[in-house]
Every structure is written in structure tokens, then in C-alpha cells.
Amino acid sequence: MQNYDLIVVGGSAAGITAALTARKFYPDKSILLIRDVKNVPIPCGIPYVFGTVKAPMKNLMPVDTMMQNAKVDIQITTVTKINPEFKIIFTSDNHKEGMTYERLIIATGSLPIIPNLKGIEKHNIFAIKKNPEFHQLMLEELDKAKNLVIIGGGFIGAEFAEECRKRHPELPISIVEMQEHCLQLVYDPEYCTMAEKGLADQNITLLTNEKVVAFTGNESVAGVELESGKVIPADMVILGIGCSANVDLAREAGLRIGPARGIYVDDHMQTSNLYIYACGDCADKVSFFDGKPSALKLASIATMEARIAGANIFKTNRKNIGVVGCFATVLNNQAYACAGLTETQATKLGYKIAVGSAESVNRHPGMMPGSALMKVKLVFELKSQILLGGQIIGALSAGELINGVSAMIGKKMTADDIATFQAGTHPALTASPVAYQLVNAAENALLKIRALI
Amino acid sequence: MQNYDLIVVGGSAAGITAALTARKFYPDKSILLIRDVKNVPIPCGIPYVFGTVKAPMKNLMPVDTMMQNAKVDIQITTVTKINPEFKIIFTSDNHKEGMTYERLIIATGSLPIIPNLKGIEKHNIFAIKKNPEFHQLMLEELDKAKNLVIIGGGFIGAEFAEECRKRHPELPISIVEMQEHCLQLVYDPEYCTMAEKGLADQNITLLTNEKVVAFTGNESVAGVELESGKVIPADMVILGIGCSANVDLAREAGLRIGPARGIYVDDHMQTSNLYIYACGDCADKVSFFDGKPSALKLASIATMEARIAGANIFKTNRKNIGVVGCFATVLNNQAYACAGLTETQATKLGYKIAVGSAESVNRHPGMMPGSALMKVKLVFELKSQILLGGQIIGALSAGELINGVSAMIGKKMTADDIATFQAGTHPALTASPVAYQLVNAAENALLKIRALI
Numbered sequence: 001m002q003n004y005d006l007i008v009v010g011g012s013a014a015g016i017t018a019a020l021t022a023r024k025f026y027p028d029k030s031i032l033l034i035r036d037v038k039n040v041p042i043p044c045g046i047p048y049v050f051g052t053v054k055a056p057m058k059n060l061m062p063v064d065t066m067m068q069n070a071k072v073d074i075q076i077t078t079v080t081k082i083n084p085e086f087k088i089i090f091t092s093d094n095h096k097e098g099m100t101y102e103r104l105i106i107a108t109g110s111l112p113i114i115p116n117l118k119g120i121e122k123h124n125i126f127a128i129k130k131n132p133e134f135h136q137l138m139l140e141e142l143d144k145a146k147n148l149v150i151i152g153g154g155f156i157g158a159e160f161a162e163e164c165r166k167r168h169p170e171l172p173i174s175i176v177e178m179q180e181h182c183l184q185l186v187y188d189p190e191y192c193t194m195a196e197k198g199l200a201d202q203n204i205t206l207l208t209n210e211k212v213v214a215f216t217g218n219e220s221v222a223g224v225e226l227e228s229g230k231v232i233p234a235d236m237v238i239l240g241i242g243c244s245a246n247v248d249l250a251r252e253a254g255l256r257i258g259p260a261r262g263i264y265v266d267d268h269m270q271t272s273n274l275y276i277y278a279c280g281d282c283a284d285k286v287s288f289f290d291g292k293p294s295a296l297k298l299a300s301i302a303t304m305e306a307r308i309a310g311a312n313i314f315k316t317n318r319k320n321i322g323v324v325g326c327f328a329t330v331l332n333n334q335a336y337a338c339a340g341l342t343e344t345q346a347t348k349l350g351y352k353i354a355v356g357s358a359e360s361v362n363r364h365p366g367m368m369p370g371s372a373l374m375k376v377k378l379v380f381e382l383k384s385q386i387l388l389g390g391q392i393i394g395a396l397s398a399g400e401l402i403n404g405v406s407a408m409i410g411k412k413m414t415a416d417d418i419a420t421f422q423a424g425t426h427p428a429l430t431a432s433p434v435a436y437q438l439v440n441a442a443e444n445a446l447l448k449i450r451a452l453i
Numbered sequence: 454m455q456n457y458d459l460i461v462v463g464g465s466a467a468g469i470t471a472a473l474t475a476r477k478f479y480p481d482k483s484i485l486l487i488r489d490v491k492n493v494p495i496p497c498g499i500p501y502v503f504g505t506v507k508a509p510m511k512n513l514m515p516v517d518t519m520m521q522n523a524k525v526d527i528q529i530t531t532v533t534k535i536n537p538e539f540k541i542i543f544t545s546d547n548h549k550e551g552m553t554y555e556r557l558i559i560a561t562g563s564l565p566i567i568p569n570l571k572g573i574e575k576h577n578i579f580a581i582k583k584n585p586e587f588h589q590l591m592l593e594e595l596d597k598a599k600n601l602v603i604i605g606g607g608f609i610g611a612e613f614a615e616e617c618r619k620r621h622p623e624l625p626i627s628i629v630e631m632q633e634h635c636l637q638l639v640y641d642p643e644y645c646t647m648a649e650k651g652l653a654d655q656n657i658t659l660l661t662n663e664k665v666v667a668f669t670g671n672e673s674v675a676g677v678e679l680e681s682g683k684v685i686p687a688d689m690v691i692l693g694i695g696c697s698a699n700v701d702l703a704r705e706a707g708l709r710i711g712p713a714r715g716i717y718v719d720d721h722m723q724t725s726n727l728y729i730y731a732c733g734d735c736a737d738k739v740s741f742f743d744g745k746p747s748a749l750k751l752a753s754i755a756t757m758e759a760r761i762a763g764a765n766i767f768k769t770n771r772k773n774i775g776v777v778g779c780f781a782t783v784l785n786n787q788a789y790a791c792a793g794l795t796e797t798q799a800t801k802l803g804y805k806i807a808v809g810s811a812e813s814v815n816r817h818p819g820m821m822p823g824s825a826l827m828k829v830k831l832v833f834e835l836k837s838q839i840l841l842g843g844q845i846i847g848a849l850s851a852g853e854l855i856n857g858v859s860a861m862i863g864k865k866m867t868a869d870d871i872a873t874f875q876a877g878t879h880p881a882l883t884a885s886p887v888a889y890q891l892v893n894a895a896e897n898a899l900l901k902i903r904a905l906i
Contacts, residue, residue: 017887024900042817045880052821052881059818061887300877303886307873307896318873326877335882339875364495365512368505370849396823397850399882403891404857406875411864420760420771422792422859424753424779427498428505429788429852433756434470434514438856443760447477 002099004032006313007089008072009079009249010107011035011063012043012130014280014302018105021310023070029314032073032099034091035063039132044299046128047156049135050142051163056132082106082253084273103275103313106250106263107306110243110281110297115151119215125237128156141236145171149224149234151212153177154185155329157240158195161204162331174205174232176212176224186327188342188377191393198332207232243297245282258284260293267320269309277313279305288322288410289341289388290349296325326406328399337402340389340409343379352382354452356415356445362395364425364432374398376437378405378418380445382452385414392437397429401438415449418442455552457485459766460542461525462532462702463560464488464516465496465583467733467755471558474763476523482767485526485552487544488516492585497752499581500609502588503595504616509585535559535706537726556728556766559703559716560759563696563734563750568604572668578690581609594689598624602677602687604665606630607638608782610693611648614657615784627658627685629665629677639780640789641796641830644846651785660685696750698735711737713746720773722762730766732758741775741863742794742841743802749778779859781852790855793842793862796832805835807905809868809898815848817878817885827851829890831858831871833898835905838867845890850882854891868902871895 006029008019019033041049045059053059067074077091081098088098112127114120124145126138142148148164150157153175161173175182181192182199199206207226216223216231223231245262247255256272258264262284269277280302285294301323308318328337346353356378363371372395379389390405392398408418419442425433459482461472472486494502498512506512520527530544534551541551565580567573577598579591595601601617603610606628614626628635634645635652652659660679669676669684676684698715700708709725711717715737722730733755738747754776761771781790799806809831816824825848832842843858845851861871872895878886 013886020887021896024896025903042880042885044878044885045818045821048818048821048880053818058820061885066887298877299886300875303889303892304873304875307892318869320873324875326875328877328879328882330879330881337877337882339877365498365501365506367511368498368501396882397853399877399879400850401853401856403854403874403876403883404860406877407857407861407864407866407871410870410874411860411866413860413864416771417863418860420757420773421856421863422753422757422777422779423856424751424781424790424792424852424859425497426781426783426852427495427501428783429781429790429849430856432495432497432514433466433752434473434519436756439756439760443474443477450478 001097004099005029005102006031006105007099007101008033008105008107010109010280011040012107012109013299014109014306015107016061016063016066017303017306018107018279018310019072020066020070021307022313023072025311025317026314032075033067034075034077034079036076036078037131038076041130041132041135043130046130046135047159047163050139050160051166056135056139060132079249082249084253084276087275103277105309105313106276106278106282107280108246108249108282111246112239112243113241114239115241117212117214119217119221122215122217123220124235125215125221125239127239142167145236147233148173148236148238149232150175150238150240152240152242153182153206153208154240155183155327158182158199158331159329160238160240161199162202165202165204174207175199176210176226177206177208178211180208182206182208183336186338186342187336187391188344191336191391194393195331195336198334201332243281247282250278250282258293260284260295268312268316268318269305269320270312277309279309286322288324291322294323296323298325298327300326321410324406324409326402328402330396334394335392335396335398337392337398338390339402339406340387341379342389342391346379346388351388353388354380354382354445354448356441356443356448358437358440358444360431360435360437362397362431364427364435368427374431374437376441378441378445380415380449382449385416385449386412387414387418415442415446419446454550457552458482458555459484459558460552460554461486461558461560463562463733464493465560465562466752467562467759468560469514469516469519470756470759471560471732471763472525473519473523474760475766476525478764478770479767485528486520487528487530487532489529489531490584491529494583494585494588496583499588500612500616503592503613504619509588509592513585532702535702537706537729540728556730558762558766559729559731559735560733561699561702561735564699565692565696566694567692568694570665570667572670572674575668575670576673577688578668578674578692580692595620598689600686601626601689601691602685603628603691603693605693606635606659606661607693608636608780611635611652611784612782613691613693614652615655618655618657627660628652629663629679630659630661631664633661635659635661636789639791639795640844644789644844647846648784648789651787654785696734700735703731703735711746713737713748721765721769721771722758722773723765730762732762739775741777744775747776749776751778751780753779774863777859777862779855781855783849787847788845788849788851790845790851791843792855792859793840794832795842795844799832799841804841806841807833807835807898807901809894809896809901811890811893811897813884813888813890815850815884817880817888821880827884827890829894831894831898833868833902835902838869838902839865840867840871868895868899872899
């Protein structure tokens with residue numbers, strides 16, 4: 001009977017990172033990673049397969065190479081059952097004897113949410129699975145489509161719309177969004193409006209405040225029926241309304257499920273079973289800010305949790321401070337990045353806040369090559385002046401700067417800390433030190449804080 | 454007799470930022486800014502005038518507009534004397550009566566170091582003054598030059614060499630550097646070597662381990678004589694060997710001079726006189742790491758100090774934690790960014806350290822547009838695991854990421870903090886969350902730390 005010190009179930013961002021981290025911390029342990037697909041797509045890269053990257057097989061994680069280099073064994077099979085009492089797992093290739101483990105990490109990820117709507121079973125309605133063969137099928141349907149409708153105007157929906165537009169400049173593309181704005185859960189309204197303009201400029205129709213009630217058609221989808229009575233023609237529909245934790249295996253094994261519907265974990269990523277840890281989209285999450293359940297599911301959170309789970313698996317080393325939330329995307333050639341709470345979210349959570357914004361081109365003088373406008377907005381708790389969130393829009397280097405903001409939130413930096421931190425600048429890389437957006441946004445927030453307290 | 458609540462002497466990065474900050478903190482105070490040049494160049498932009506930007510008048514700070522918007526008065530004149538006893542300053546336009554101040558901020562900057570060498574007085578040897586009319590003269594001489602020699606292979610020397618190369622593809626250009634490597638004070642040897650290769654690729658001759666002993670020629674320079682006996686032909690010489698604090702005015706006023714030869718200031722930027730503050734290149738500095746005198750002079754430090762001086766000028770608000778040091782430049786289309794201590798510097802200071810490096814392209818998958826390699830090297834104190842420094846080379850977004858590293862140093866983040874901080878990633882903006890360089894460099898340092906302690 002095969003035995004491993006550690007078995008990791010799941011071969012996407014969380015599983016890979018957990019295995020690599022465990023290997024770094026425990027060089028002598030035997031480790032097996034089990035995944036159920038042969039080819040693992042880069043999850044955040046999936047929308048780009050449909051435009052920029054062109055082919056699903058160009059969007060793969062080099063899992064096998066990484067595991068071989070780290071001396072981690074691999075099996076491609078489906079885990080069918082976990083027996084925590086005897087520390088055995090069973091797979092579709094080994095359903096009798098099973099394999100024993102000393103420790104187990106569950107990283108089974110998430111499954112796309114499929115709404116219970118009339119006609120949802122029709123052909124050509126796609127929930128986005130993490131499987132390149134499936135993406136190839138979608139691509140073939142996309143090339144035949146006459147009317148594409150995307151349900152959900154969050155990151156994924158907006159990215160899919162833009163990438164499909166790149167592949168098919170003339171295809172009618174619509175996004176249906178329940179909220180007042182696209183990207184509303186991630187940005188404050190003024191930035192959502194910018195993103196909406198960007199979509200319109202690319203001839204993508206955005207329908208907000210609209211709820212899907214049914215899909216029309218015979219075998220194949222023919223239209224999307226909205227609560228308002230409108231019916232949009234659609235021979236292809238992509239669902240981008242989020243995903244839910246894949247907890248079936250864990251639930252059947254008797255592990256506790258948390259309030260955010262993921263596998264319950266403590267701040268060391270340990271589940272309700274002493275020998276089983278979980279990380280990534282399948283694990284329950286709490287907010288860094290108030291400790292309450294968080295529904296966020298991001299590769300950046302998954303890998304952070306995996307670095308904690310992998311390090312702690314034989315000896316507690318690391319602690320999870322909770323979900324800060326740090327995102328970025330590119331829409332219409334502008335970066336949209338955010339970390340922590342938006343002004344809207346912070347207000348809704350009951351914080352008294354002060355907000356500061358600053359904008360400047362990211363070069364000095366502004367005629368230096370590559371110059372692009374960058375806007376920074378920071379949200380601070382009024383009394384403590386602690387940073388709660390930041391949004392950065394514009395130049396693509398926002399994708400790196402937002403991670404500085406994320407670290408600042410994690411370390412509870414104040415407006416004053418940020419206003420006086422040492423930001424390096426250079427004519428060919430950033431705004432001038434006088435106009436540096438991050439620092440000036442903090443200074444401008446301080447102006448408001450002084451006026452308010 | 455004119456009276457101001459606050460007079461700021463100096464109109465470059467520090468003076469401007471001090472005046473703007475004082476205005477934000479003290480909206481009702483009368484503020485005057487005095488500068489001695491009509492047009493204020495962007496200091497870090499000066500090398501770019503000779504290549505990318507083309508004209509000195511395109512490299513100006515909009516000082517007048519900024520001051521007018523902030524309701525700060527301006528005088529263009531030279532301050533000739535400060536009388537701290539009666540709180541009066543005299544200028545070349547007002548040398549009898551003078552003007553009184555309640556508070557004074559000295560931001561007189563620095564002067565280029567002119568080495569006491571034989572022949573230094575010859576025509577066409579240029580120390581870089583912060584004056585666009587002077588840059589215009591240099592540009593005219595550059596266009597006539599047959600052999601350009603740059604003394605000093607630090608940032609300024611390397612930037613000047615590259616920019617002059619852009620303007621004159623065929624001009625013989627040499628850099629003479631005393632140290633073993635160019636950029637040696639800022640980067641570890643492996644990165645200096647990369648920069649040296651970049652210079653060679655642009656047909657720029659670098660002479661290291663070479664000391665200038667004299668300049669030959671009659672009225673005009675004709676050659677640079679080196680200690681090794683070599684003489685390099687040169688009809689134009691640019692000195693890029695650093696600058697010294699401009700403290701004459703302060704010294705004559707009886708203010709104390711500090712051990713780094715700047716105007717002494719405490720951690721609130723107050724000089725030895727209760728009513729006078731100083732900031733920027735003219736102010737003495739101490740290192741964040743050991744509190745010892747620091748010779749660093751950077752616009753980023755100057756503006757940070759100015760934000761402290763301006764805020765504290767009527768009421769203490771802010772404290773200076775000392776110089777972290779955060780730089781960036783672009784050489785041969787690669788960003789070179791660093792913050793804090795290099796491995797070499799930390800070792801020299803007596804730290805026991807562990808170093809971790811990681812590299813990856815800054816996109817995922819790597820074929821996404823704009824993909825460029827980015828290498829991150831982090832230096833940690835071994836026992837505490839606290840971050841001492843970081844170097845980032847490659848993709849231009851390093852210019853923003855290094856500021857995250859600077860904040861992490863300032864907040865004394867540990868290798869573990871960085872290995873588990875929440876870094877957002879995106880296919881079109883950064884490396885994947887599995888390969889994110891900053892996090893993996895910290896993880897790799899931890900591997901070494903565990904092996905060493």
C-alpha cells in the first residue's frame with residue numbers, strides 16, 4: 001500500500017504552491033500531488049485564450065516540470081474519497097486499497113456558479129471550466145457565433161468581452177449585469193464609469209440593472225430573457241457570475257464547512273481534522289478587516305494560503321491575517337487595480353473614512369516615452385488614519401504598485417506613514433517625487449482628516 | 454518692512470514640496486518661496502535633456518503655477534544673508550532692510566563636486582549645474598564634440614553616457630570610474646556587470662579602476678590623464694562624481710553643520726535654531742539602518758524631508774525615520790531599481806544576512822504582450838529575518854515595485870511577512886501568483902535562513 005508523508009489534492013495555483021512550499025520547508029518528506037486534468041490552464045489567463053493568446057494550449061502551467069524539479073510525485077486521477085480516520089485516500093484508479101498519508105492538503109478549487117434558470121441546460125451556454133480542452137470547444141463555438149451574451153459584468157465578464165472583441169471585431173457582444181455598474185464590487189462608481197466607457201468604445205453593449213430570468217431557444221440557446229421583459233438574441237452565452245468552493249470531497253469526509261461555504265480552516269489553514277489542511281478557492285475565508293466571512297476567490301489569495309498551508313503542514317510556522325483582497329486587470333489598455341476596501345465598501349461596513357486622490361502622468365517630464373496617466377485613490381479610517389484600501393487606474397505599472405498598497409494595508413500604515421515614506425522616482429519610470437501619486441493621495445486624505453476631526 | 458510667517462529658501466524639489474506641504478498644513482499662514490534661477494529644471498531629468506527630451510526648456514518644473522495655485526508668493530533673487538537673532542533675511546534685491554520671518558526653511562540643495570585636479574579650470578569641463586541655460590550651453594558644446602569623457606560611473610554618469618549616445622550615435626564616449634564596477638555603490642556586482650554589458654552594447658567605453666589625475670590641453674581640455682598613465686583624448690568632459698550640500702548661507706548664519714557635512718537637523722528637520730528648518734540635499738542625513746551619517750542625496754529623500762519640514766514648521770507632526778535610499782534608473786532599456794542596503798553594503802556594515810533571489814517574466818503566460826524578464830533580489834538580516842534591502846532589474850514596472858520594497862523596509866517586514874503577503878497578479882501586468890518574484894525571493898531567502906540558523 002502506497003504511503004506518502006504529504007498528499008496534495010488539486011493541481012492548480014493553490015495545490016502547486018502548497019506542494020512547492022512544503023518541499024522547501026520539508027526537504028526530506030515524500031510528497032504526492034494529485035490532479036484530475038492532464039493540462040492545467042493558468043486560471044487568470046483563461047479569458048486571454050479567446051483573444052490575445054489565441055490558443056488554449058498556450059495558456060498552461062508547467063506543473064509537471066515544476067513538480068519534477070521539486071521532487072514531488074504526480075498522479076493524474078480523481079480523488080473519490082478521503083477516510084480521515086485511517087488517513088487513506090481513494091482515487092478512481094485506486095479505489096480499493098487507496099493510499100495513506102501523514103498529512104493531507106485539500107486544494108480542490110472552485111466550480112463556476114450555474115444559476116437555476118429556465119433553459120440553463122441549453123446547448124452553447126458555457127460556464128467556464130478550468131480545462132483547456134473545454135476552452136478549445138468554446139473557441140470553436142465562438143468562431144461560429146452570431147450573437148454573444150456574457151452574463152456578469154465583473155472582471156471575468158469584462159475581460160471575456162474584450163478578448164472576444166479582439167478575435168471578432170464585428171461580433172455583437174453584450175454583457176448583462178445585475179448591479180448598477182460593471183465592476184461595482186471592486187471599484188468605486190467613478191472608476192466603474194471609466195470602465196463602462198472603455199467597453200462602449202469597443203462596441204460592447206453593457207446592460208446594467210438587468211437580471212436574467214430565462215434562456216430561450218430549442219436545443220440550442222437563441223436568446224436571453226431579462227426581468228425587464230427585454231430578450232437579447234444570443235447563440236452563445238458565457239456565464240461569468242462567480243464560483244463556489246468545491247467542498248464535496250471534504251464534506252463527505254466529515255470536515256466542517258465554514259460560514260462562507262468553504263472548507264473551514266483556522267488561521268494556520270488547518271481544517272477541523274488535525275492532519276488535513278485546505279487552501280485556495282475551496283477553503284473558507286475571513287476578511288482581514290473585520291474577521292467576517294469573505295466570498296473573495298482570487299489566485300493571489302489561493303497562493304498566499306498555499307504558502308501558509310505548505311509551511312505549516314508538519315510544524316506551525318505561519319499565520320493567515322485574512323483576506324486583504326488585491327486585484328488588477330487591464331480594460332481598454334488601462335490598468336484597473338485595487339487592494340482592500342473601496343470607499344463604498346468601507347462606508348457600508350460602518351467605517352468613518354477619509355479619502356484622498358491624486359493623479360499625474362507616470363513620467364517626468366511628461367513627454368518622456370511611455371507616459372500615461374495614473375490615478376491613485378486611498379481610503380483611510382478617519383480616527384486611526386490607517387489605510388483601508390487603494391484603487392489605481394491608468395498606467396500598466398499599477399499592477400506592481402498595487403502590491404505595495406496591499407503590503408501597506410497589511411502592515412496598517414497610516415496616511416502620515418505613506419505621506420512620508422521614501423518613494424524612489426525616475427524620469428523614465430514614474431511621476432516626479434513632487435507629483436508622486438501614492439504620496440500625494442495620502443497627503444490629500446490628511447487634509448480631509450484634519451478638516452473632519 | 455515685509456514680513457512672512459514662513460520663508461522657504463530654494464525652489465527645487467525640496468523647496469517646492471516644503472512650501473506646498475506647509476500650505477496644506479497651515480492654510481492661513483503667509484508663505485514666500487525664494488529661488489535664484491528663473492527656470493527650475495527637473496533635477497533627475499537633466500541627463501535626458503541630452504537625448505530623449507532634446508531641449509532643456511522641455512525639462513522644467515512648473516514652479517510658478519504650483520506656487521500660485523497654493524497661494525505661495527515667489528521672489529526670484531539670491532538670499533545673501535540670514536540673521537537668526539532678528540529673524541531677518543537679506544537678498545541681492547533687498548540687502549538693506551531685509552524681510553522678517555516667523556519660520557524659515559532652508560532648501561538650498563547641493564553643488565556639484567569639482568575635484569581639485571590639475572587642469573580642472575580648462576574650457577569644456579562641465580560640472581552639472583541645475584540651470585537650463587547652462588544645459589543649453591552644454592548641448593551646443595556636445596554637438597561640436599569629437600571625444601566625450603564622463604568622469605564617474607554612477608547613475609548620473611551612466612545616464613549621461615546613454616543619452617549622449619542617443620543624440621550622437623557615432624561620438625566616441627568613455628566613462629572613467631575609480632571603483633571596480635560602474636554603479637557599485639548602488640548594486641551588487643552581478644547587476645553592475647549587466648549594466649556594464651549594456652554600456653558596451655551601446656559602444657560606450659567604460660574604464661574601471663581608473664583615477665583621473667589631470668586634464669591636458671591649452672585653454673580647452675584636450676585629454677584626460679589617468680593614474681595608470683593612460684591619456685584619453687577628450688574635447689568635452691562631464692563630471693558626474695556627486696555633489697556636496699550647499700551650506701554656505703547656513704554656516705554664515707551660525708547654524709550647526711552635521712557629520713555628513715550638511716546642515717544639522719534633528720528627526721523633525723529642525724536645525725540648531727528653533728525657528729529654522731532644513732530639508733533636501735543641503736540637510737544632514739542619517740541612515741535608517743544604523744543612525745550613522747548618510748551621504749545619499751536623492752530627490753526622493755529631499756521631498757520626503759520637505760514633507761516633514763513643511764508639516765512640522767509651526768507644530769511638530771512628523772518624524773524622519775532616516776534614509777532608506779530608494780533609487781531607480783533605466784539603462785539599455787532595462788530598469789535598475791534598488792532600495793535599502795545591497796548585499797555588499799549590508800555585509801560591510803557587519804550584518805549577518807541571508808539573500809534570496811527569484812526571476813520570472815512579468816506576464817503570464819509569457820507570450821502576453823509587453824513580457825519582460827524581472828529579477829528580484831532581497832537581503833534580510835539573518836536572525837530577525839527583517840528586510841534590509843532589495844534590488845529589481847528588468848521590466849520597467851520595477852520603478853513602482855521598488856517603492857513597495859521601500860515601504861516594506863521602512864515597516865521592518867520579515868521574510869515570512871513578504872512570503873505570505875497578498876500580491877495581486879494579472880496576465881497582462883505581472884508574473885503569475887505562483888512565480889511572483891518578490892514573494893519567491895523571500896521564500897528563497899527563508900530556505901537559506903533555515904539552513905543557516
